[in-house]
Amino acid sequence: MSKVEKNKKQKENSLYDAAYDLFTTKGINDTAISEIVKKAGVAKGTFYLYFKDKYDILDKIILNKSSQVLSEAIIETKNKNFTEFEKELLYFINYIIEFFKKDKLMLKLIYKNLSWGIFKKAYRDYEEIQEIYLMFERGYENTSLPKEDIEKILFIIMELTGSICYSSIILNEPANIDEMKPILFDTIKKII
Amino acid sequence: MSKVEKNKKQKENSLYDAAYDLFTTKGINDTAISEIVKKAGVAKGTFYLYFKDKYDILDKIILNKSSQVLSEAIIETKNKNFTEFEKELLYFINYIIEFFKKDKLMLKLIYKNLSWGIFKKAYRDYEEIQEIYLMFERGYENTSLPKEDIEKILFIIMELTGSICYSSIILNEPANIDEMKPILFDTIKKII
Amino acid sequence: MSKVEKNKKQKENSLYDAAYDLFTTKGINDTAISEIVKKAGVAKGTFYLYFKDKYDILDKIILNKSSQVLSEAIIETKNKNFTEFEKELLYFINYIIEFFKKDKLMLKLIYKNLSWGIFKKAYRDYEEIQEIYLMFERGYENTSLPKEDIEKILFIIMELTGSICYSSIILNEPANIDEMKPILFDTIKKII
């Protein structure tokens, strides 16, 4: 990577970091581009060299951060070499929950903006994400369930986990996450 | 109600209707108060006589609209006089889904802004909402499940339904709502 | 006119005056809206209460100013009660030339932006403008020339006068206006 390339990457990263910090602490609406560039230590025009507008950098942040969480979770899960699908899945889900318990701000930013569409995009750029689906496929390999239905079940479990995390970690509703966990795990067991 | 009172109510309602229309079609961020008052046919200052700001009227709209949907759904469900809890619940859920299939815009507005907190508020102002909980209580009356756990299950099912509606009706992901329904119903059956 | 109405008119006029001054002295491109409002002594937002953008106020200024010049010229001409069309027309043209000799800045602003379209608009709002056409009609009343052709001749003479004024008064090309006048008058005599 040339010096120029390095410098470009550095500037882009400064912008990512600054925007992420401001989005999580002040909220998206209350963050102005002028604040992002100030915090990143670059000129205003530089922002527009890399991003179309505030929502462009937001989308890219959401994609990066959520992919990171999922990657980390699936890698850690695979390292455990589970033999049983149920245990493996619950470990994976639990890893995500514990992650978000420690990083509420990220959860807040990601959740309301995360969608299956972004998840699919992550497929391409982060190959670990594919491992999540493969885990499910292995879990259902002795059943006659068609591929699409496996995907739907995966989707339902992910959505459910996301919803519960958001409500209980951020809003403490209808109870805090530790109280919700047993019933969530129970539900997931029933689903699979 | 005096003539003056009527006039006031009328103005307030115009504002509600105008704001709802604009929020659903243009989005919340892209709707200015000046547009709301213009559409409502009242003066700018009048808005501030009834609401604090844009988010004040939004919250009230969300509360009204979501309570309306749930009220309608539970009333219709009760009218059917189901004897079996499972059938009753699925009818209720299905009613909501079919409602949102016909009114995507409302779903879009409500979902991203609905929370268990608003749901609890609705308890107070709309007594039909309490019926939803009572339906669950009856469903679990022969079990030893504590009150809080029943509430959590209700919550989980509501969140799951909301998530699935949003993804499949608005985004068609991972499949359209009619394809998702069987698997969602199956999941709910397993949960309860 | 109520106090509020008066105040509005006053603000609008301040904006007109400030914009006219800046457009003529600094040029259109180099005049910012922030300068206009500053000079007019009103807030930035006030500008947008009355005009869409810089070109909106420019168009209105062009229409006003050019109508004013033509009105003044035709009124003065009619006051002289000429009996001969040629003499009347040349007096009218000369009046315009002398006007612009004294107000080069207005000429510069108006000319490149003036068009027959604006002239037609002026017909509606300033009834004196119609007198210009009536003068021509009377001049040609004993000929069989169709109405449209009279209009075309009027147009040609107006365009020619405008062009010559602009080149010779502003650019001194190909000679100054006093040198150009005899040949212009000669040309007009030949045309009519």
Next chain:
Amino acid sequence: MSKVEKNKKQKENSLYDAAYDLFTTKGINDTAISEIVKKAGVAKGTFYLYFKDKYDILDKIILNKSSQVLSEAIIETKNKNFTEFEKELLYFINYIIEFFKKDKLMLKLIYKNLSWGIFKKAYRDYEEIQEIYLMFERGYENTSLPKEDIEKILFIIMELTGSICYSSIILNEPANIDEMKPILFDTIKKII
């Protein structure tokens, strides 16, 4: 011409072509240098190696294009070997009109920016342009008209033609060019 020289000329020409295309289609104000260089396929800095700013390249384009039209028109006219001045002049004028009928965009760009000053500049660089004046001189050779007056008449006719072309071809006012032509030709006949 060396390879380097060729390459330079090529870049300069790309810039000319790109700028001309953008000026005619988007307008001068709405064309940014960044767009010109993008379309020309050269780097931003390269622009400043050849031109001072946007108005520098504009002036050069205007000079080139207008000289081209006039050159073409006078060459074609001379090829016809007219013996009568009136016929020769009208052929020349008509050639210009027909040219602009086919290339409205060029007319639009040139007219508002053309001046006698540019015309005089063209004298130096394009010797054919001098032929236009010579045609006039021959036309008036048997009169006692001083040189300056001949130039003024030429100027008046050129200005008039330009004005009429612009109004009737671009704006269709007060009539389309084909309706205006007879009356314009008539006027020119009277003038000479």
Next chain:
DNA sequence: TATGAATGAGAATTCATTCAT
């Protein structure tokens, strides 16, 4: 010569909120 990333001043525009009528 040529490049194009970076700059940052500054332009246009919006809009929540106030307040005299």
Next chain:
DNA sequence: GATGAATGAATTCTCATTCAT
């Protein structure tokens, strides 16, 4: 209570120009 003109801070976004490579 109702109005809507006025405000001006805040925000987005553009773009000519520079300069290290």
